[in-house]
Amino acid sequence: MTLSIFELIGFGPHGWGLPLLTAASITLAAAVSGFALGSLLGVIGAALKLSRSRILRAAGTFYTTVFRGIPEILIVYLFYFGGSVAFTKVMNMSGFPGFFSLPAFAIGVLAVGIVSGAYQTEAYRAGFLRLDRGQIEAGLSCGMSDFLLLRRIIAPQALRFALPALGNVWQSVLKETALLSVIGLTELLRQSITAAGSTREPLLFYGVAAAMFFIIGRLTGSLLSRTEKRLARPWSR
Amino acid sequence: MSVAVNESSARATAIATQGLRKSYGEIEVLKGIDFTAREGEVVSILGASGSGKSTFLRCLNLLELPSAGSLDVFGERVKLKKGASDAHIADRKQVDRLRTQVAMVFQNFCLWSHMTVLENLMEAPVHVQGRKKAEVRDEALSILERVGLTHRADAYPAQLSGGQQQRAAIARALVMKPRVLLFDEPTSALDPELVGEVLKVMRDLATEGRTMLIVTHEMAFARDVSNRILFLDQGRIEAQGQPQQLFAGGVNERFDQFVRRFNESAAH
Amino acid sequence: MMDWNFLTDVFQQLLTGLPLTLQLSAMALAVGFALSILVAAAAGSSFRLFRWIGNAHIELFRGTPLLVQIFLIYYGLGQIPGLRQSFLWPFLREPYWCAVLALALNTSAYTAEIIRGALQAVPLGEIEAGRSCGMSGLLLRRRVVWPIAVRQGLAVYGSEVILMLKATSLASIITLTEVTGIAYKLISSSYRVMEVFAVTGALYLTLTFLISLAFSVIESRLNKHLAYRRN
Numbered sequence: 113m114t115l116s117i118f119e120l121i122g123f124g125p126h127g128w129g130l131p132l133l134t135a136a137s138i139t140l141a142a143a144v145s146g147f148a149l150g151s152l153l154g155v156i157g158a159a160l161k162l163s164r165s166r167i168l169r170a171a172g173t174f175y176t177t178v179f180r181g182i183p184e185i186l187i188v189y190l191f192y193f194g195g196s197v198a199f200t201k202v203m204n205m206s207g208f209p210g211f212f213s214l215p216a217f218a219i220g221v222l223a224v225g226i227v228s229g230a231y232q233t234e235a236y237r238a239g240f241l242r243l244d245r246g247q248i249e250a251g252l253s254c255g256m257s258d259f260l261l262l263r264r265i266i267a268p269q270a271l272r273f274a275l276p277a278l279g280n281v282w283q284s285v286l287k288e289t290a291l292l293s294v295i296g297l298t299e300l301l302r303q304s305i306t307a308a309g310s311t312r313e314p315l316l317f318y319g320v321a322a323a324m325f326f327i328i329g330r331l332t333g334s335l336l337s338r339t340e341k342r343l344a345r346p347w348s349r
Numbered sequence: 350m351s352v353a354v355n356e357s358s359a360r361a362t363a364i365a366t367q368g369l370r371k372s373y374g375e376i377e378v379l380k381g382i383d384f385t386a387r388e389g390e391v392v393s394i395l396g397a398s399g400s401g402k403s404t405f406l407r408c409l410n411l412l413e414l415p416s417a418g419s420l421d422v423f424g425e426r427v428k429l430k431k432g433a434s435d436a437h438i439a440d441r442k443q444v445d446r447l448r449t450q451v452a453m454v455f456q457n458f459c460l461w462s463h464m465t466v467l468e469n470l471m472e473a474p475v476h477v478q479g480r481k482k483a484e485v486r487d488e489a490l491s492i493l494e495r496v497g498l499t500h501r502a503d504a505y506p507a508q509l510s511g512g513q514q515q516r517a518a519i520a521r522a523l524v525m526k527p528r529v530l531l532f533d534e535p536t537s538a539l540d541p542e543l544v545g546e547v548l549k550v551m552r553d554l555a556t557e558g559r560t561m562l563i564v565t566h567e568m569a570f571a572r573d574v575s576n577r578i579l580f581l582d583q584g585r586i587e588a589q590g591q592p593q594q595l596f597a598g599g600v601n602e603r604f605d606q607f608v609r610r611f612n613e614s615a616a617h
Numbered sequence: 618m619m620d621w622n623f624l625t626d627v628f629q630q631l632l633t634g635l636p637l638t639l640q641l642s643a644m645a646l647a648v649g650f651a652l653s654i655l656v657a658a659a660a661g662s663s664f665r666l667f668r669w670i671g672n673a674h675i676e677l678f679r680g681t682p683l684l685v686q687i688f689l690i691y692y693g694l695g696q697i698p699g700l701r702q703s704f705l706w707p708f709l710r711e712p713y714w715c716a717v718l719a720l721a722l723n724t725s726a727y728t729a730e731i732i733r734g735a736l737q738a739v740p741l742g743e744i745e746a747g748r749s750c751g752m753s754g755l756l757l758r759r760r761v762v763w764p765i766a767v768r769q770g771l772a773v774y775g776s777e778v779i780l781m782l783k784a785t786s787l788a789s790i791i792t793l794t795e796v797t798g799i800a801y802k803l804i805s806s807s808y809r810v811m812e813v814f815a816v817t818g819a820l821y822l823t824l825t826f827l828i829s830l831a832f833s834v835i836e837s838r839l840n841k842h843l844a845y846r847r848n
Binding site for chain 2: 247265268269272347348
Binding site for chain 1: 680681685689692695696783787797800804805810826
C-alpha cells in the first residue's frame, strides 16, 4: 500500500513520528552529556594550557592538537572498537568467553565529550585571557585568597567572555552526534536510516532528519544567545 | 593652607620599609628605600616617570614583590622568603589579613566589571572579612552617599564616567574600614574636568585624619593636602619633608628642577 | 616492544588511500570556493530574493550535520523523478561525485560566511581613502577592498581547509576507500585498535600541520607590510 507523506512521518500505526521523536531525544541527551563532559575537560585543559609549568602546558597543547586535528569519526571508532576490545579482554580473562561491546550511548558521549573538550579548552582559555589584570589586583589588594579570587572574580568573567565561542561548540556537538549512528546508537540519523530503508523513502526521511537537526539547533541556539545577552548586560553601556 | 593633622597626634607606625629594593631582571627600579609612615599622616609621593614611585607603593601591599629589604605593617614584619630574583610571600594568610587593613585605589579604578557598584562595595567585607550582609549594605550605602553616588548604586561600572568609577573605587576601599589608604595615581586616567570631584573626596578623607599614601602628579593637591612629601628620583628617596618647605625651593636641587619642569609643561 | 612491522604495514596501506583523501579535499574546496563566491554575492545582494536564497543556503548547510547531507545526496537524489534520466546521473550515482558535491556544498556555506566576515572587517577608513582618490566600483574592489579582505579572512579559511580535510573521512561511510575507510578496514579485521589509530592519527596530524604551516607562510608573505610595525 502506498502511504502519504503525512502518514509516513505521522504518529499513526505506520507512522515513524514517534520513533523519530524518541531518537531525537536520544540525540539531545547525547549532545548535552557530551557537552557537559567537554566542559569538565575544557576547564582542565585550559588550566593546563595557562599553567606556569612547561610540561603541563605541553600536555594541554597535546590534548587540543590531537583531538582537534584528527577526524571525529576516527575518534568514535577508537573508543568503540578500542573500548570493546579492552572490555572483551577483561571479560574473557574473568572467564566469560565471546565478544563484548560497550553501550553505544556511553561510548558516544565519551567520544563527543573528549573532542568538544579540546574546543572548549580554547574557548575558556581565550575567555580567561580577556580578563583585565586590574580586576585580579583589586581582588588581591582586598585580601582575597586565590580560591576566592577564582570563584568570585575570575570564573564569572572568564565564563561570560567564553560564551559566544561555547555557543559555536554546542552547535558542533549537536551535529556530531549524527556520527554516532555508525556505532549503532539509535539517535536521529540512525532512526531515519532505518525508516528510509524500510519504506524506501530516503529523500523524505533524510530530509526530515535534516529538518529536525536544524530545528533543534535553532531552538537551542536562540536560548543560548538570549542567556548570553542577559549575562553580558554589565558591559552594555 | 595645609589641612593635614598636626604632627603630635601621629604617633604609631603604620608602614615601615628598610632597604627596600626591586629589580626587573637587569634593571634596578628601587635602590634601597628606608621609609616610615605614621598613623594619621598624609604622604604624597612625587617623582618623574620611571622614578619607581608606583613600584614602591605596590610593594607596600605586595602586589610587587621586593627583591631585597624588609616591610613592616602595623608593627608586624611581613614574612618573605628569598627566591631566585625576587622574594616570595612566605605566609599568604598573613598577607591576606594585612591587605584587608591596607586598601588600594588604582589608577584605572579596577572596579569588578561584572558587579554593580553596590556589589563591588559589599564584596570584600562580606566574603573576605566575613561581616554580615545587612550591616555591610548599610555601611556601603552611607559611604556612597558621602561620595555622592547613591543614585548609581545599582549601575554597572561600564555605565559610569571615569570620575564616578574612581569615587566608587574609593568608596569600595573605605567600606573595608582600612587603617591605611594607598592611592596609585588616582587621577591620572581621568579627563581633566573629572579630576576635581575625586580630589575633593580625597581632601575630605585627609581632613578626617586618615592615613594616606598618595602617588600623584597633582602638585597643588600634594602641596595643600599632605603633611609630608616624598620625592623619589631614580629609585632613591631624593628629598623628604614638609610641603611648605620643599615647595618653597632651595632645599633640594633635583626637586626644584622637577617642579620647574612640571610647571613649564603645565603652562603650555 | 612496538611492532614496527605492523605499524609500517598499516602506514603503507593508509598511504594508498591518501590520494583519494587529497583529491576529495581539493575538489570540494575548489568547487566549494567558487560556489561560495556566488552564495556570498547572493546573500549580500540588494535583491530580496537573492538574499533569501543565499542566506537559506548558508543556514541550511551550516545548521545540519554533514553526514545527513551526504546521505541525502547519495541515497536521496536517486529518488527524484527526472534525475535518473538526466545527463547528471552517471555522476550522481557514483559515491565519489556525491561526496564531492556534499563536501562542496557544505564548505560553500561556511566559506560564504568567512567571506562576509572578511569583507565586513575591512576598515571603513581605508575604503573611504580609496573613494576620496576617485576610485569606485570594480577598481575600488579589486585594488583596495578584496586584497584587505583576503588578509582578514586568510587565518579563518585555513581552519576551514583543515575542517574539510577531516570531513573527507565521512566519505568512508559511503564506501569510498580514502584514509579513514582503510583504517576502518584494518581496525575491524585486526582488532589492533590503538596501533591503527595511532598511525592514522599521526598521518592526519601531519597533513593538518602542513596545511597550518602553508597558511602561516602565505600570511606572513602577504603581511610583510606589517613586519615593520613599531611597538
